[in-house]
Amino acid sequence: MNTQLSMKSSLVASCGINCSVCRAYLRDKKKCPGCRGRNENKSFSCVNCKIKNCSELNKNHLKFCFECGKFPCERIKQMDKRYRTKYNMSTIENLENIKKFGLREFIKNEKIRWACSQCGGIICVHIGSCFSCGKK
Numbered sequence: 307m308n309t310q311l312s313m314k315s316s317l318v319a320s321c322g323i324n325c326s327v328c329r330a331y332l333r334d335k336k337k338c339p340g341c342r343g344r345n346e347n348k349s350f351s352c353v354n355c356k357i358k359n360c361s362e363l364n365k366n367h368l369k370f371c372f373e374c375g376k377f378p379c380e381r382i383k384q385m386d387k388r389y390r391t392k393y394n395m396s397t398i399e400n401l402e403n404i405k406k407f408g409l410r411e412f413i414k415n416e417k418i419r420w421a422c423s424q425c426g427g428i429i430c431v432h433i434g435s436c437f438s439c440g441k442k
């Protein structure tokens with residue numbers, strides 16, 4: 307696809323959210339390193355996220371929620387609902403795609419899904435428009 311658009315698989319959080327398209331990651335100032343990165347520059351809600359801090363994930367050293375015996379639990383269902391309602395993206399669907407096709411294939415599709423047709427930048431999931439040129 308586009309060379310301007312790079313995405314790392316390490317930026318996909320346990321819950322299925324791709325931090326590459328998050329406004330906290332895309333911004334230049336106080337850039338968040340992503341869910342799996344250090345807490346520096348992370349929002350309060352991300353530092354205290356119930357999924358990031360989930361004992362099942364941590365105790366069993368799971369990378370993604372779908373690897374858990376309790377998937378889909380209430381926490382991930384709530385997160386999924388919030389993202390579907392507010393941002394038109396399903397974290398459970400993301401997780402199911404990662405499970406089915408693998409992380410590499412998921413990233414390949416994400417690059418296409420979030421690419422701006424005008425400038426090749428990234429469409430931010432939270433603002434719903436291109437982070438580079440502003441195209442809706």
Ligand SMILES: [Zn+2]
Pocket residue numbers: 422423424425426427428436437438439440441
């Ligand atoms: Zn653009």
